[in-house]
Amino acid sequence: MAEQHYELAHVFSDPTQTVNDARGAASRDLNTPYTFPNYTKDEWEKKSESLRQQVRVANGLLPVHEPSPLNAEIFAKIERDDYSVEKVYFEAFPGFLTTGNLYRPIGKTGPFPGIVNPHGHWTRGRIEDIERGSIPARCINFAKQGYVAFAYDMVGYNDSGKQMEHRWGGENEALWGLSAMALQLQNGIRAIDFLQSLSDVDSDRIGCTGASGGGSQTFILTAVDERIKVSAPVNMISSTMQGGCICENAPNLRLEASNLEIGALMAPRPLLLVSCTGDWTSNTPTVEYPAIKSIYSFYDAEEKLHQVQVDAEHNYNLESREAVYAWFAKWLLGVEDTSKYNEVPYKVESDEDLLTFADRNLPSHSLKQEEILPEWISRSESAIENSKPSNAVDHKKFTVEMGSALQHSLGLQIPNSSDILLTEPNGAYPTSYQTNFSAQHLVVGRKGIGDTIPSILFRTEPLVGHDPVVVIVHPEGKEKLIYTTSGEPLPIITDLISSDRKVLTIDVFGTGEHGDYERSEDTGYFTTYNRTTAALRIQDILTTLLYYSTRGDVSEVSLIGIGEAGLWSFLAAGFTNIKNVVVDASEFNNGNDLSFLDLLPIPSIRRVGDFRTAGTLIAPRNLIIHNTGDAFDTTWIQDVYRSMGAEKNILVKKDKMDDDEIAGRIADM
Numbered sequence: 322m323a324e325q326h327y328e329l330a331h332v333f334s335d336p337t338q339t340v341n342d343a344r345g346a347a348s349r350d351l352n353t354p355y356t357f358p359n360y361t362k363d364e365w366e367k368k369s370e371s372l373r374q375q376v377r378v379a380n381g382l383l384p385v386h387e388p389s390p391l392n393a394e395i396f397a398k399i400e401r402d403d404y405s406v407e408k409v410y411f412e413a414f415p416g417f418l419t420t421g422n423l424y425r426p427i428g429k430t431g432p433f434p435g436i437v438n439p440h441g442h443w444t445r446g447r448i449e450d451i452e453r454g455s456i457p458a459r460c461i462n463f464a465k466q467g468y469v470a471f472a473y474d475m476v477g478y479n480d481s482g483k484q485m486e487h488r489w490g491g492e493n494e495a496l497w498g499l500s501a502m503a504l505q506l507q508n509g510i511r512a513i514d515f516l517q518s519l520s521d522v523d524s525d526r527i528g529c530t531g532a533s534g535g536g537s538q539t540f541i542l543t544a545v546d547e548r549i550k551v552s553a554p555v556n557m558i559s560s561t562m563q564g565g566c567i568c569e570n571a572p573n574l575r576l577e578a579s580n581l582e583i584g585a586l587m588a589p590r591p592l593l594l595v596s597c598t599g600d601w602t603s604n605t606p607t608v609e610y611p612a613i614k615s616i617y618s619f620y621d622a623e624e625k626l627h628q629v630q631v632d633a634e635h636n637y638n639l640e641s642r643e644a645v646y647a648w649f650a651k652w653l654l655g656v657e658d659t660s661k662y663n664e665v666p667y668k669v670e671s672d673e674d675l676l677t678f679a680d681r682n683l684p685s686h687s688l689k690q691e692e693i694l695p696e697w698i699s700r701s702e703s704a705i706e707n708s709k710p711s712n713a714v715d716h717k718k719f720t721v722e723m724g725s726a727l728q729h730s731l732g733l734q735i736p737n738s739s740d741i742l743l744t745e746p747n748g749a750y751p752t753s754y755q756t757n758f759s760a761q762h763l764v765v766g767r768k769g770i771g772d773t774i775p776s777i778l779f780r781t782e783p784l785v786g787h788d789p790v791v792v793i794v795h796p797e798g799k800e801k802l803i804y805t806t807s808g809e810p811l812p813i814i815t816d817l818i819s820s821d822r823k824v825l826t827i828d829v830f831g832t833g834e835h836g837d838y839e840r841s842e843d844t845g846y847f848t849t850y851n852r853t854t855a856a857l858r859i860q861d862i863l864t865t866l867l868y869y870s871t872r873g874d875v876s877e878v879s880l881i882g883i884g885e886a887g888l889w890s891f892l893a894a895g896f897t898n899i900k901n902v903v904v905d906a907s908e909f910n911n912g913n914d915l916s917f918l919d920l921l922p923i924p925s926i927r928r929v930g931d932f933r934t935a936g937t938l939i940a941p942r943n944l945i946i947h948n949t950g951d952a953f954d955t956t957w958i959q960d961v962y963r964s965m966g967a968e969k970n971i972l973v974k975k976d977k978m979d980d981d982e983i984a985g986r987i988a989d990m
Contacts, residue, residue: 331675339836340764340828343771344857348840349850351563351570355579356610361863362619369586371729372578375543376586378729379574380506381498381697381928384704384722389415393515395423403427405463406670408677409471410480413511414697416688417504420677421447421473424464425521434526434653435516436463437509437542437549438472441533441637446478448676450669452633454532454637457675461667467654471512473566475534480677485690488567488664488986495848498730498928499697500919501568502541509542513549525550526653530645532556532595537569537580544586552647553593553651555637558584560608562601563849572848574925576732577835580899585613589622595641595647595794606630625652639664665677698927705930709957710828710937711964724938726929728896731859735896740768741864758782758818760810765865774861775799775834779814779824789877790823790869791987794862794886798833799826813881813980820988823877827865829858829889848924855889855921860884862893872883879903879987885920887948894920895938901990902939903983908919908950912918916952932956941967943990948977 348586358366372979377383385908393411409421415852426433440456443449447456456472463470477487486892489501509529517524528551531539545548558580564570575583584592594610596602612626617626629644647659656662657963674677688696708723710716713833728735744764753760765774766834779801789945793813802811809815814824831854840855840944852860862880870878880903882890887905910916913933917923930937936944936958946955955973962971978986 333847340773340834342773342830342835344830344875345835345840346845348847350844351846351850352561353567353850355368355560355563355581355616355841357483357560357579357581360616365616365619368582372582373544373586374725375578375729376574376583378498378726378925378929379571380500380503380541380545381701381925382503382506382545383498383726383929384701384708386414386700387705390516391511391515393518395675399670400427401668403429404461406461406464406675408675409473409515410449410677410917411511411515413507414700415617416686416695417507418481418484418683418687418785419473419508419511419694420709421471421516422675422677424460424470424472426464426469428764429467431469431521433467433469434521434528435513435519435522436468436470436649437512437516437529438470439509439529439531439535439538439542439849440472440478440506441531441535442475446474448479448669448672452638452867453634455642455669457669458639458664458667459637459642459645461834462642462664465665466646466650466662468528468649469516469519473512475538476501477506483678483683484687485693489770490567492829492918492922493696493914495572495924496927497698497701498921498925499694500564500571502537502571502574504693505538505568506541509538513542514845515879519550524548524972525526527647528552528653530555530649532564532641533635534564534569535637537564540580540587542582543590543592544583547590549587549590551591551649552587553595553648554584555595555645556597556600556602556635557642558594558605558609558613560576560604560612567846570846570849571579573729573732574849576850576852581609581612584609586614588613589620591625591648591652592617592627592932593645594626594628595642595644596628596630597633597636598630599636602630602815620803638975649908680799684738688816697754705933708930709933710961713965714963716965717938717939723930723934723944724895727892727926727934727938728815730925731923732856732861733860733896734767736767736864736867736934738867741868742766742768743868748876758815765861765868767864771863772830772861773835774865775828776865777826779810779818779826781818781821781823787874788821788823788858789879790825791817791881792825792827792862792865793881793883794827794829794890795833795883796885798828800833802826807812811980813984816981816984817987820984822987825865825869826860829861829886830854831858853923856923858886858889859893862890866893866897866899870899877901879990881983881987889923891911891932892933892935895935900940901943901945901987903945903947903978903986905977906946906949906953908916908948908952912954913952937961941965941970943970945972945974945978945986947972947974949973949975949976
C-alpha cells in the first residue's frame with residue numbers, strides 16, 4: 322500500500338464534528354416510566370445478586386459496621402383487656418435512637434410472630450389515626466390477633482424529631498453512603514434485632530408492612546434482610562412514581578432498576594401488593610403484579626404472591642389493613658380460614674401515652690443532628706480499617722467483598738468482551754500513514770448501551786504482531802496529546818511507539834469529540850437514577866481497558882492517566898487484569914471530603930474506601946503514583962503491597978513525572 326499522509330490534527334478531532342452518546346440524553350427521574358425487562362431465570366439471579374449489593378452500598382451498609390448494643394429501654398406499659406402498649410427506644414448505632422411503641426398480646430401463649438411497622442408521611446407519623454390510615458389501628462389489631470408489633474418513627478417524626486429533621490442529608494453525607502433512607506434502613510434492621518431479642522417473639526416469624534413512604538421502607542428492608550419472612554408494602558410499588566421524598570431516594574439506588582425489581586427481591590418469600598385506584602399504583606393488577614409474578618414463577622412460588630386493589634385514594638385504610646391481616650394470618654399464623662381476621666374496634670391512647678419522650682428528655686449521649694455524620698464517618702473509618710488485608714488470603718477476600726462495594730459505588734458495569742464493540746467510523750477520519758506509524762480513528766462502545774468512546778490507535782508500520790497496548794487518558798481529551806501547530810503526537814506517544822507498543826488515546830464522556838453536553842446534575846434526586854459525569858468517565862476507561870485486555874492478539878495492557886484523568890484511571894484499573902498502571906494523583910487530597918465533592922462527587926465512594934480500595938484491587942501489579950504532593954496519602958496502599966511481598970511493584974513520587982520518564986518506565990516494566 323502506498324503511504325498516504327494526512328494532517329494528523331484532523332485525525333484527532335474536528336470542532337464541527339461530535340459524536341452521539343446516548344448517555345448525554347435526558348436524565349431519568351422519579352417519574353420516568355419504567356418497563357420491567359423480560360428476565361430469564363439466569364438473568365434474574367445475576368440481577369438480583371447485583372441489585373441487593375446495590376441497595377446495600379447505596380444505603381451505607383458496606384463495609385459492615387462493628388456491631389453495637391441496642392441498649393433498649395421498654396417502659397410506661399399500659400394494659401388493656403387483650404393487649405398492652407409500651408414506649409420503646411434503643412440505639413440503632415451509638416447515640417442514634419430508634420423510637421416507637423411495642424404492642425403485645427395479653428391472654429395468649431407465645432412466642433408470637435413479630436411485625437415491623439414503618440409508617441409513611443402521615444402528618445402525625447406513627448400516632449396518626451384517621452380513616453385514610455391508622456398506624457395504631459393495625460398495631461392494636463395485630464396484638465389482638467397474636468402478634469408482637471413494633472411501630473417506630475421515620476427519622477425526624479415525633480420523638481425522632483427531637484434528634485433530627487426528616488428531610489436531612491446532602492452531597493457530603495452521600496459520599497459516606499449516609500442519607501435519610503440509610504438511617505431509616507438502620508432503624509428497620511435494628512427493629513428486627515429488637516423484636517428478636519424479646520423472649521415472647523418467634524425469631525423465625527417476622528413480618529413487615531407499611532404504606533407510602535412506609536411501603537418504601539418495607540421493600541427496602543426486605544431486599545437486604547431475609548429475616549423478614551412475609552411482607553406487605555402498601556400503595557407504593559409502581560412502574561411510574563418511585564417515591565417523592567429524600568428518604569425514598571438514596572443515591573445510586575435505582576441505576577438500571579426500579580421499585581419493581583427491588584420489590585421482587587422478596588421472591589420467593591410471601592409478598593402481598595396492596596394498591597389503590599387513586600394513586601400511582603392504579604395499574605398494579607395489570608402491570609406491576611404480572612411483572613413481579615414472572616419472578617416468582619422462576620421458583621414455582623406464584624401462590625406466595627398476591628395482590629389486592631382498593632377503590633380509594635392513597636391510603637392504608639380499613640380495607641387495605643384487612644387484606645394484610647388475612648395475608649399475615651395465612652403465612653405467619655398458619656391459618657387456612659382467614660375470614661375471621663377482620664379489624665375489631667380499637668381505642669388509641671393519648672399522644673402523651675404513646676410518645677416516647679413526652680415526659681422525659683433524650684438520653685444525654687444522644688447525638689445532635691450535626692453530630693450524626695461525624696459519628697457515622699468514625700464508625701465507617703473503623704470498618705474500612707478492619708477490612709484492610711494483611712496477607713494474600715485477606716487480599717483475595719477484600720477483592721471480592723470491597724471490590725464489589727466500590728464497583729457499585731461507581732455504578733460500574735463490567736461487560737463481557739463479546740459485549741464491547743470496536744468500530745471505525747465510515748469516512749469520518751481517514752487512517753493516517755506516516756513514515757513509521759499509523760493513526761487510526763476508532764470508536765469503542767457497548768452493545769445496547771449507546772455509549773461512544775472516540776479513540777485514536779497509534780501503531781507501528783508495518784505491524785509486528787502481538788504488541789502491547791498502552792491506553793492514555795487526558796482530562797481534556799485526546800486532542801491534547803498532539804501539537805496543535807504541527808499536528809504531530811507528543812513524545813510520550815512516539816516514545817512508546819518506538820518501544821514496539823500500540824498507543825490508544827480516548828475521549829471519555831464529556832471530553833473531546835463528545836462536545837459540550839447540557840447535562841444538569843442538579844435535578845432532584847439525580848444520583849438516585851443517574852450516574853455522575855465522573856462515574857461515566859471511569860466507566861469509559863474501564864470499558865476500553867476490558868476490550869484490549871481480553872483480546873487474544875494483545876500481549877499486555879498498560880494505563881496512563883494524566884492530570885485529573887489519573888484519578889479516574891486509578892478508580893477504573895482495579896477491575897481489570899492490566900499489567901501496568903501509571904496515574905497522576907494531581908495533588909488530590911484523598912482525605913478531604915471537599916476534594917471529592919469538587920472533582921469526584923460519587924455517592925458512597927468514601928464509605929467503601931475510595932482510593933484505598935482502588936489501590937488494593939490493583940495490588941500486586943505494577944503501580945506508579947506520582948504528583949502526590951503533600952495531599953495524596955498512599956500509606957494504606959503501600960502497606961498492602963508490603964503485606965503481599967510486592968513492595969518492588971509500587972512506586973510513589975511526590976513530584977510530577979515528565980512524559981519522557983513515564984514512557985521510559987512503561988518501556989522498562
